[in-house]
Amino acid sequence: MANIVIDNIKKSFGAFQALKGVSLTIKDGEFVSLLGPSGCGKTTLLRIIAGLETSTSGDIRIGDKSVIGLPPKDRGLAMVFQNYAVFPHMTVYENVAFGLRMQKADDARVKKQVEKAAGLLHIEAYLDRYPNKLSGGQRQRVAVARALAVEPGVLLMDEPLSNLDALLRLEMRTELKTVLQEAGTTTIYVTHDQTEAMGLSDRIAVVHDGRIEQVGTPVEVYNHPATRFVGGFIGNPPMNFITMPVTNGQVAAGSQRFAVPAQGGEIVLGLRGETVERAPTGQGLDMEVRVAEPMGSHLLLTGSILGQPARVILPATETVKNGETVGLALDPKRLTWLSPESGVSYPAAA
Amino acid sequence: MSNTMSTSGHAGFISARMLLFWSGIIALCAWVLVPIYLVALGALGGRAGAYQWPKNLLPNDISLQPFILFLKTEGVFQSFLNSLGAAGITVALSIALGAPAGYALARYNFRGKDSYRLLVLLTRAFPLAILALPLTVSYIRLGLYDTVLGVGLIHTVLALPFAALVTQGIFLGVPRELEEAAWVFGCTRIQAFFKIVAPLALPGLVATAVFAFVISWNEVFAASVLTVRHRTLTAYLLTVLSESPMHYRFAGGLMLILPSVVFIFAVRRYLFAIWGVSSK
Numbered sequence: 001m002a003n004i005v006i007d008n009i010k011k012s013f014g015a016f017q018a019l020k021g022v023s024l025t026i027k028d029g030e031f032v033s034l035l036g037p038s039g040c041g042k043t044t045l046l047r048i049i050a051g052l053e054t055s056t057s058g059d060i061r062i063g064d065k066s067v068i069g070l071p072p073k074d075r076g077l078a079m080v081f082q083n084y085a086v087f088p089h090m091t092v093y094e095n096v097a098f099g100l101r102m103q104k105a106d107d108a109r110v111k112k113q114v115e116k117a118a119g120l121l122h123i124e125a126y127l128d129r130y131p132n133k134l135s136g137g138q139r140q141r142v143a144v145a146r147a148l149a150v151e152p153g154v155l156l157m158d159e160p161l162s163n164l165d166a167l168l169r170l171e172m173r174t175e176l177k178t179v180l181q182e183a184g185t186t187t188i189y190v191t192h193d194q195t196e197a198m199g200l201s202d203r204i205a206v207v208h209d210g211r212i213e214q215v216g217t218p219v220e221v222y223n224h225p226a227t228r229f230v231g232g233f234i235g236n237p238p239m240n241f242i243t244m245p246v247t248n249g250q251v252a253a254g255s256q257r258f259a260v261p262a263q264g265g266e267i268v269l270g271l272r273g274e275t276v277e278r279a280p281t282g283q284g285l286d287m288e289v290r291v292a293e294p295m296g297s298h299l300l301l302t303g304s305i306l307g308q309p310a311r312v313i314l315p316a317t318e319t320v321k322n323g324e325t326v327g328l329a330l331d332p333k334r335l336t337w338l339s340p341e342s343g344v345s346y347p348a349a350a
Numbered sequence: 351m352s353n354t355m356s357t358s359g360h361a362g363f364i365s366a367r368m369l370l371f372w373s374g375i376i377a378l379c380a381w382v383l384v385p386i387y388l389v390a391l392g393a394l395g396g397r398a399g400a401y402q403w404p405k406n407l408l409p410n411d412i413s414l415q416p417f418i419l420f421l422k423t424e425g426v427f428q429s430f431l432n433s434l435g436a437a438g439i440t441v442a443l444s445i446a447l448g449a450p451a452g453y454a455l456a457r458y459n460f461r462g463k464d465s466y467r468l469l470v471l472l473t474r475a476f477p478l479a480i481l482a483l484p485l486t487v488s489y490i491r492l493g494l495y496d497t498v499l500g501v502g503l504i505h506t507v508l509a510l511p512f513a514a515l516v517t518q519g520i521f522l523g524v525p526r527e528l529e530e531a532a533w534v535f536g537c538t539r540i541q542a543f544f545k546i547v548a549p550l551a552l553p554g555l556v557a558t559a560v561f562a563f564v565i566s567w568n569e570v571f572a573a574s575v576l577t578v579r580h581r582t583l584t585a586y587l588l589t590v591l592s593e594s595p596m597h598y599r600f601a602g603g604l605m606l607i608l609p610s611v612v613f614i615f616a617v618r619r620y621l622f623a624i625w626g627v628s629s630k
Contacts, residue, residue, distance in 0.1 A: 052530050072533040085531035089549045102536030150535065 002063035002076065002153035002186055003028045004049070009058035011044055018044045020210040021058070031180060031187045033197035036207035037233065043158055045207070046190045050156050051075050062154055073102070078152035082159045084143040086131045092118075092142050093127040099150035117149040120179050137168045144176070148183055155180070155187045161196060173199055194234045198222065206230045223272070224336055228343035231270050231336065237300070237311035240271040242285075243340055244306065253285045253330055260337050261346040270336030270345065274298070274313040279329035286327055287312060292320040301326070386607055392600030393417060420601040429586035430605070432498050433567060436582050439502025440509050440566035441559045447506075448513025448562075449555060453543075455514065456521035470511045478508075482575045489576055496577050504576060505566035512565070513558050520554030521547065556617050564610055 004026040011019040018041045026032045034042040047053040049060055051072035060067050067075045078099065087095050094101075096114045105113070118124045121141040131139055140160060147155055160176075161169045177200050180187055191197050197204050198218040205215045206229075214226035225231035231239035244251050246267050251258045260267050276284070287310060289303040299314045305328075312328060320326055338345045394414065420426060454460075455467065485504070486495065494500035524547050532542035548555075573585040581589070587602045594602075 050530075050534060052533065071538065072530075073536045073538065077534065079531065079534045081527045081531060083525065083527055085525065085527040087528060087531070087546060098532075099535035102541075146535070 003030075004154060004186065004188070005059075005061040005064075006045070006049070007059040007061070009045065009048060009060065010056045011041070011048060011053070012056050017210055019048075019055070022207075022210075022212055024205055024212060024215060026186060026188065029184050029186055031189065031200060031202045033189045033191055033201040033204045034207050035191055035194060035197040035204050035234075038192055040207045041210045042190045042192075042207040046156055046158055046188060049154075049188065050077060050079055075154075076152060077154040077156055078147035078150050079156040080140075080143045080147050080158065080160045082162060084136075084139045084163075086134075086139050086142050086146070088131050090130075091127065092123060092129055092131065092134070095131070095142055096123075096127075096145045096149050098146060103150070113149045113151070114145075117145040120148065120182065121145045121175075136164055137172065140164060140172060144179070148179070148185070151183075152185060155183075155185045157187065157189045159191055160189075162191070162193070169196075176200065194236070198234070206233065208233070223334065224345065225270065226345055228268070228270075228338055228345075231338075231345075235272065237273050237313070239336070240269075240273060240305070240308075240310040240312070241338070242269045242271060242305050242308050242310065243267075244269055254281075254283050254327070256284050256330055256332075258330075258332055258335065262337075262339075266340050268338040268340050268343075270338055271310070271330070272334060273311050275331050275334040276312055276314075276328040277331070278314055278318055279327040281325055281327035283327050284329040286325055289320055289322060289324050289326060292322055292324075386604075386611070389600050389603045389607065392597055393604040417601045417604075420598060420605065423590070425581070425586060425590075426583075426605075429581045429583045432501070432577075432580055432586075433583040434609075435498040436501040436505055436573070437563045437566040439499060440505040441562045443502070443506040444509040444513035444562040445517075445555060445559055448510050448558070449517045451514040452517025452519075453521050453547075455518040457526070467515070470514055473507070473511050478571055482571075485572075486575060494576075496580050498580055498582075500576055501573050501580075501582055502566070504572045505569055506562075508569065508572075509562040509565045513562055516558045516561065517551075517555065520551045520558070523554070524550045560614055560617055563613060567606075567610055 004024075006022060006024040006026075009019055009022045010017070022041075022045055024032070034045060036042045044053060048055045049062075051067065051070060055068070058068075062075055062077070087098065090098070093114060096117055097110045100110045100113055114127070115124070118127060121144055123138065123141045123145055126134060126138060126142075131142065134142065140163075143160070161172055164172060173196055180200075189197070189200060201218055203215060203217055204221050206213045206221060206226075208227075208229050214221055214230045216224075216226075221230060222234055225234065225239065228241060231241070243266050244253070246260055246262050246264050249259055249263050251260050251267060251269070285305050287301065287303050287305045289301045291302045293300040293302070294316065296316065298316050299318050299320065301312045301314060301320060302310075303312075304310055314320070314326075336345050394417065451470075455463065489495040489500055494503065528546050528550070529542050532546045533539065537545060568584065569582075570584045570588055573582040574588060577585060583606060587606065591599045591602050
């Protein structure tokens with residue numbers, strides 16, 4: 001168990017700056033996801049924490065001890081790799097036992113720990129097998145068991161579910177959450193899948209272009225994205241951004257009035273598609289619906305609001321025809337206002 | 351009715367495919383085995399057998415006579431041992447030096463990597479014949495002339511470029527993530543190499559060793575130039591056999607072929623493994 005302090009880490013590959021000064025503090029026992037599109041630097045950051053990559057500058061402290069310059073084995077961590085990296089020439093038992101053997105643990109302790117980890121991940125039945133006889137999901141379990149068997153201070157996971165098929169991914173996600181909660185290990189989890197990050201994490205750090213754009217609980221990040229990028233990246237459909245004129249510190253949407261943190265000019269409304277309610281036209285924002293898709297659980301509308309593309313979700317009980325104009329009432333508590341120039345959101349009204 | 355027709359037609363197609371498949375295998379085996387068999391026939395069939403035409407498929411009277419005679423010939427046994435020694439040195443040195451070079455080429459990016467790779471290969475483009483005289487002179491000065499070690503060293507020079515390039519491919523085949531996992535779970539770089547990379551690369555390394563062995567075993571020119579009394583088998587036979595009767599030459603030829611065949615047979619499991627075919 002250990003806390004992690006990442007202090008202004010920078011990393012350049014030649015002229016390319018992969019990380020442009022990243023700082024993040026992770027509490028003991030916390031589960032933090034690094035979420036971002038591919039190429040944003042999240043995996044590089046994880047590999048720097050693991051010691052598999054060196055940083056150009058900055059400091060990383062694990063359990064209040066700087067680990068810069070230490071080889072991976074001396075950092076007190078374990079890692080689950082994207083391609084599992086299960087050793088093909090060892091049985092599942094020896095794979096799970098590998099870290100303990102390297103610590104020169106005695107046979108009794110190895111056996112106890114391997115059985116405990118194997119039990120957590122339900123792989124007791126395959127302990128004698130070689131990895132080539134296992135399915136992808138089973139190998140994934142072996143990789144997680146191998147990491148948990150050493151009872152690491154910090155567990156690093158690099159897109160561990162991305163190679164599994166959709167159904168298995170959902171199942172493993174739920175199971176991972178149970179297992180990791182039980183283990184209580186400080187975990188850093190890299191993913192580009194927002195549903196994984198939302199479902200698993202205590203906090204999410206959204207990484208974009210070598211920087212952390214926002215750190216917060218899943219609900220905070222979802223409801224009040226710090227930047228336009230975060231709002232657009234998280235949520236399905238993504239947040240709608242509608243530029244609106246401001247007069248005397250107010251924005252008018254039909255007959256609805258909202259006080260906004262700007263006096264004049266324009267402001268961008270960040271609108272989550274499912275926060276609206278159907279209303280008579282003219283009462284809130286009017287949406288010209290191009291396509292209405294009944295999804296069973298909800299109704300997905302694609303069209304435009306104030307001439308700007310938008311996607312909105314209504315209850316499945318509503319019926320809307322293609323080409324129809326629907327009125328949408330806004331919930332003032334669930335709106336995000338962003339600066340049109342910088343794309344940064346204004347702090348949520350208290 | 352039509353159903354049975356199509357079934358038999360299908361079966362006919364399958365058997366035709368099988369026929370093609372097996373005739374292919376037989377042709378390939380014959381390509382390798384018939385010459386070896388003919389050499390063996392000449393060696394074991396005695397004096398009469400060697401000159402007989404057309405050949406019988408089986409030797410009419412098997413006699414190990416020419417073979418034993420050949421083995422008893424002065425210098426043959428010793429040159430056989432010399433060949434083994436030189437090949438042993440070649441295998442040991444080309445793996446010991448070539449594998450680390452291959453590992454570096456596979457795992458690290460450094461300036462001039464491509465030119466280095468080309469340079470390694472270019473050493474083979476330099477004709478050995480031009481080197482013969484200066485090499486002989488330096489060997490005499492160094493005291494390496496007419497020694498098994500000297501021949502082993504020059505054979506290492508011949509085998510090393512291939513060893514480096516082939517092992518590079520082998521190490522590239524071992525996923526980097528496995529090594530990184532080993533580092534994370536408590537291995538130093540050296541431990542990770544011996545615990546993870548080496549066992550997984552072993553089949554390929556053995557194949558490289560075979561290759562080095564065969565290069566050394568078959569090499570005639572350098573061995574002939576650089577030795578006088580401590581000849582390797584190929585160099586020795588070249589001088590002796592030209593003045594010998596036919597069946598005697600066959601016996602010598604068989605002696606040259608057999609060790610390579612036996613060696614490759616012994617390590618075939620590893621050779622198959624690099625092509626991704628399990629022999630189990």
